[in-house]
Amino acid sequence: xxxxxxxxxxxxxxxxxxxxxxxxxxxxxxxxxxxxxxxxxxxxxxxxxxxxxxxxxxxxxxxxxxxxxxxxxxxxxxxxxxxxxxxxxxxxxxxxxxxxxxxxxxxxxxxxxxxxxxxxxxxxxxxxxxxxxxxxxxxxxxxxxxxxxxxxxxxxxxxxxxxxxxxxxxxxxxxxxxxxxxxxxxxxxxxxxxxxxxxxxxxxxxxxxxxxxxxxxxxxxxxxxxxxxxxxxxxxxxxxxxxxxxxxxxxxxxxxxxxxxxxxxxxxxxxxxxxxxxxxxxxxxxxxxxxxxxxxxxxxxxxxxxxxxxxxxxxxxxxxxxxxxxxxx
Amino acid sequence: xxxxxxxxxxxxxxxxxxxxxxxxxxxxxxxxxxxxxxxxxxxxxxxxxxxxxxxxxxxxxxxxxxxxxxxxxxxxxxxxxxxxxxxxxxxxxxxxxxxxxxxxxxxxxxxxxxxxxxxxxxxxxxxxxxxxxxxxxxxxxxxxxxxxxxxxxxxxxxxxxxxxxxxxxxxxxxxxxxxxxxxxxxxxxxxxxxxxxxxxxxxxxxxxxxxxxxxxxxxxxxxxxxxxxxxxxxxxxxxxxxxxxxxxxxxxxxxxxxxxxxxxxxxxxxxxxxxxxxxxxxxxxxxxxxxxxxxxxxxx
Numbered sequence: 001x002x003x004x005x006x007x008x009x010x011x012x013x014x015x016x017x018x019x020x021x022x023x024x025x026x027x028x029x030x031x032x033x034x035x036x037x038x039x040x041x042x043x044x045x046x047x048x049x050x051x052x053x054x055x056x057x058x059x060x061x062x063x064x065x066x067x068x069x070x071x072x073x074x075x076x077x078x079x080x081x082x083x084x085x086x087x088x089x090x091x092x093x094x095x096x097x098x099x100x101x102x103x104x105x106x107x108x109x110x111x112x113x114x115x116x117x118x119x120x121x122x123x124x125x126x127x128x129x130x131x132x133x134x135x136x137x138x139x140x141x142x143x144x145x146x147x148x149x150x151x152x153x154x155x156x157x158x159x160x161x162x163x164x165x166x167x168x169x170x171x172x173x174x175x176x177x178x179x180x181x182x183x184x185x186x187x188x189x190x191x192x193x194x195x196x197x198x199x200x201x202x203x204x205x206x207x208x209x210x211x212x213x214x215x216x217x218x219x220x221x222x223x224x225x226x227x228x229x230x231x232x233x234x235x236x237x238x239x240x241x242x243x244x245x246x247x248x249x250x251x252x253x254x255x256x257x258x259x260x261x262x263x264x265x266x267x268x269x270x271x272x273x274x275x276x277x278x279x280x281x282x283x284x285x286x287x288x289x290x291x292x293x294x295x296x297x298x299x300x301x302x303x304x305x306x307x308x309x310x311x312x313x314x315x316x317x318x319x320x321x322x323x324x325x326x327x328x329x
Numbered sequence: 330x331x332x333x334x335x336x337x338x339x340x341x342x343x344x345x346x347x348x349x350x351x352x353x354x355x356x357x358x359x360x361x362x363x364x365x366x367x368x369x370x371x372x373x374x375x376x377x378x379x380x381x382x383x384x385x386x387x388x389x390x391x392x393x394x395x396x397x398x399x400x401x402x403x404x405x406x407x408x409x410x411x412x413x414x415x416x417x418x419x420x421x422x423x424x425x426x427x428x429x430x431x432x433x434x435x436x437x438x439x440x441x442x443x444x445x446x447x448x449x450x451x452x453x454x455x456x457x458x459x460x461x462x463x464x465x466x467x468x469x470x471x472x473x474x475x476x477x478x479x480x481x482x483x484x485x486x487x488x489x490x491x492x493x494x495x496x497x498x499x500x501x502x503x504x505x506x507x508x509x510x511x512x513x514x515x516x517x518x519x520x521x522x523x524x525x526x527x528x529x530x531x532x533x534x535x536x537x538x539x540x541x542x543x544x545x546x547x548x549x550x551x552x553x554x555x556x557x558x559x560x561x562x563x564x565x566x567x568x569x570x571x572x573x574x575x576x577x578x579x580x581x582x583x584x585x586x587x588x589x590x591x592x593x594x595x596x597x598x599x600x601x602x603x604x605x606x607x608x609x610x611x612x613x614x615x616x617x618x619x620x621x622x623x624x625x626x627x628x629x
Contacts, residue, residue, distance in 0.1 A: 047488075050522075055515030058478045061471070062485020066493065086512070089475045090482055094464060095398040129399055153400055 001322065002166040004138035008101070008159055009034045012071065013041050015145045021067055025060055027053045027074040033103045034161045035073055053078045057086035064096040069149070075109070076102025076117035076158060080124055088127060092154045095129040099148050105134065105158035105194055106246030106275070107292060112282030117158070118275055122251025124156050125223050132222040134158040134193045138166040140220050143173035150176070158194060165198060165322065177221045179229055185213030188303060189237040191230065193219045193253050194246035196273070196294055202319040203296040207303060210311050225256040231264045239306040240269030246294060249274035271302040286321060334377045336571040342377060342439045343369035347598045348629040349435040349448055354614050355622055357452065363602055363609035365432045367535035367568065367593035372436045372502065374574040375531065380500060381420045383413025385442040387467055391450035392457045395465050408462070408469035411442050417495045421486060423470045425479035426504035426533070427461045433468040434458055443467055477510030480530065484520045487528040501530045506538035508549045514559060520586045521560025528586040529578060533568060535595045542607040556588045568593035601625060
């Protein structure tokens with residue numbers, strides 16, 4: 001598997017070359033959000049706002065009103081939980097094109113509960129005018145600046161940093177509000193997002209070997225959530241649907257899929273894999289994936305539950321887990 | 330449009346603004362009247378003498394509510410139209426305490442930027458002249474009802490205008506209660522850091538808030554020292570002295586924002602409110618007081 005490093009940083013520098021209105025605002029964490037190099041290349045377009053996120057969000061709205069395109073950089077958790085009123089009244093109500101680049105989504109930090117952005121999608125999905133993207137790999141990170149720009153309104157990006165795998169072909173960019181079909185089948189539909197897609201991919205091959213017909217789809221646009229290929233896939237799945245997200249299971253991808261099932265009258269069973277109505281603690285990604293049940297083996301168990309079959313799959317049967325070393329908070 | 334107003338004329342306009350709002354308070358059972366008492370001289374001075382605004386582009390009449398902003402509704406008439414077309418040499422005026430909306434509408438009317446008849450649509454269902462408006466409301470550049478955010482939006486705007494080399498300034502009307510919000514201090518910290526000498530903030534310090542005197546609810550003084558400590562130039566003035574309000578706008582403030590601390594009286598021009606202090610957030614006029622207030626109204 002190819003691993004790409006600091007993709008967002010490279011893309012933003014390239015983007016800024018063509019888009020003179022693009023400016024970066026950092027709440028003292030730009031360097032921890034891999035854009036240290038942007039400051040070196042464009043010192044006049046990197047606005048240090050200090051550890052003061054509320055002011056940063058409203059300030060960005062002022063810049064936006066004068067024609068700038070602000071890209072706010074800090075950890076995702078500080079871009080929704082701490083600033084929700086500013087986000088809504090200064091930015092989303094007037095529908096201004098401010099881009100919130102929120103790093104360390106879900107469990108992607110050893111920083112513990114204060115640093116883990118675990119209910120952001122639930123909080124942001126009910127906000128009018130807001131668009132939400134969840135990055136799954138390097139190809140998506142390479143696509144997202146253009147896609148977010150074209151939205152021409154407030155955008156929240158759950159961004160992955162540093163070493164990110166390339167799961168999807170480099171020439172197949174993210175398409176707005178369009179799920180990627182990674183495997184086609186009719187027994188079970190698996191819909192995954194963020195880092196859970198890599199986990200699901202580890203399991204799908206083995207599930208197929210066991211004779212199951214698996215539809216696996218990766219979602220990166222969480223709002224809007226109106227891609228017709230989703231209900232089409234769900235409608236034909238014999239046993240039901242499993243969603244898998246790096247987020248609590250209330251209000252995120254799983255809930256969005258539940259709405260689709262109910263509103264379209266599809267009448268399929270749904271198992272929502274994700275963080276089960278709890279806060280998390282600080283530890284490594286591999287530990288947290290297992291502890292909070294976001295991993296491939298949790299998916300295997302869900303498939304067994306839906307099909308009523310024991311599959312006898314062990315961890316060692318799966319594609320190897322990719323070691324990810326992150327110690328930076 | 331370019332009439333030169335004397336200080337006495339501006340004071341007279343301020344009294345007329347209060348008179349409109351007293352009428353609304355009598356007709357509608359209540360209004361944000363004390364805010365007019367405290368701020369009308371500041372707002373009249375800004376509109377008639379201090380601000381450099383182009384002719385209004387807003388409708389002279391009140392308008393039906395144009396809908397909330399959305400991807401399908403971005404071209405609705407904005408409240409900022411009443412401040413004229415944005416231009417490099419023109420000023421901008423942000424109102425932070427959205428509860429002062431009635432004062433702004435009446436000031437626009439007295440300055441000829443909206444009709445006096447439009448005031449009749451104040452707080453009437455389905456119209457754009459809400460009691461606490463948003464950026465579609467006449468005179469509002471942004472959605473300001475949640476206190477403490479407008480100063481950051483205005484500072485961001487001033488930052489952008491400085492980068493673009495505009496010569497016009499960004500003015501903000503701030504109220505004193507909202508200074509308790511931490512975001513206001515974050516904004517001044519950053520405005521001083523970015524040396525925003527194109528940012529001018531008029532603060533209506535009436536010393537009252539919903540639950541009583543500001544000094545008892547949450548003391549914010551000494552404000553001049555606090556703003557100076559945060560890197561701004563602070564000038565205290567009598568907020569009912571038009572000459573002082575105008576003179577303060579000319580204070581040199583190279584490399585830093587200017588804050589004009591306007592000390593005001595929430596019963597100014599309406600002494601009947603005096604005995605209600607400190608509970609003047611929303612002034613209701615009951616039937617048994619109506620005659621007294623009517624008498625005062627006729628004299629204004």
